[in-house]
Amino acid sequence: MTKPRYDNLFWDGTEIRDQLEEDVDLRCQLIFSLMTYSNVTIFELLRFIFSTTIPSIHHRASLFLADRSTSDEHDNDANTSTSFHPATILKLWYKNFPKARPGIDRMIQPYARDIVLHESDKIIENKSLKVIAKSLTQASVENITTPGMLVDTYQELAPFTWDLLWTISASPNDHRKALIRTGGEDKVEEEEDDWDDDPNLEDGPDIDPMAVPARVHGFSRNPLFPVLVSISMLTFVRNRATNALPLVLGLFFKIEGTSSRVMKMLSNVGLCVSSRTVERVRKGMSSPV
Incomplete structure (x- = not known):
């Protein structure tokens, strides 16, 4: 007809x-x-x-x-x-x-999984996230660790996955919600770290301080970093060649004297590469780390 x-x-x-x-x-x-x-x-x-x-x-x-939406970042x-x-x-x-919400949620979940899988495919196929050990240099390490580089890459390749994990890490809990309602201030515990006191911090490459968002108000830790590391771990476990952050973290842990047993555990969960890989990289680097 x-x-x-x-x-x-x-x-x-x-x-x-x-x-x-x-x-x-x-x-x-x-x-x-x-x-x-x-x-x-x-x-x-x-x-x-x-x-x-x-x-x-x-x-x-x-x-x-028809999708009449725009790419305007101010769209709500x-x-x-x-x-x-x-x-x-x-x-x-x-x-x-x-x-009807439970049924709607069940309907949405398979499509959400398809979106996440598609975004994961884009990440593991991205050449900028694959580092060949024998070609690693001091400059390439600095490029990977430049604030915002990996964040921008993950947000571009996997916006849905990023937002999903960000919702988990950055959503206020009941305690913070109560403080917001009463107008109170959340006491952020001062953590002892060397980030602000590193004497060599100013000797590093020029970076954009706005590239990585500041710590979220009321949080003692920046929710961005768990999201960044989670995506890195998940895609590294799926494809060992997607090793940009795991390789840099492996080098850092090894240089800081992390034991082989701890390195093996961290490697098994996908946080970093293995000790053997780190040793091969250190021997093959064209300039010292």
Whole structure:
């Protein structure tokens, strides 16, 4: 069938035109009344709309699914719901039918897994995240460790995965939520580290201090780093060639005197490369680390 059996000419020959109201809600009520009278369920109607090959109906369905959003970083949820109509429907399901949420979540999960897998594929196929041990130099180590380089790469290749992990690490817990409600200040425990007191810090390469976000208010640790390391570990475990951060961390741990047993444990969880790999790298580097 190339066109609907009931087109405008059919309706022009009825009295229904006299029943059409200017108000969209009233017209929708009229259509719903016709559905009820003809014993057509919402599921049957939607399945027909999105599965039919009739060009005019398929075109209308395509318009509904069109993504009118922009790449503007200032886009918010409200803009998304108006620029992508299925998002509006999904929000209405969540808001008005809370008992349906478990089923909606089960429906979304397989597609979320597909997105994560696709983003993981892009990471392990990215050449900039693969370091050949024999070609590693002091300059390449500094390039990998430059603040923002790996962050930008992961955010570009895996935005969904990054946001997912960021939600886990950066969302305030009940204690912080209570402090926010009362206007209190979270006491950030001062941690003893050498980051600010490193006498050699100024001797390193010029870096953009804004490349890595500052510590999130109320957090004693920057949530960005667990996200960064998590993605590195997960993709390194999946593909040992995606070794940019694990290789640098392995060098750091070895130089700082980490024992072979600890190195083996860290390597097994995907945080760094093995001790043997580090030794091969140190011997093959063209300039000292």
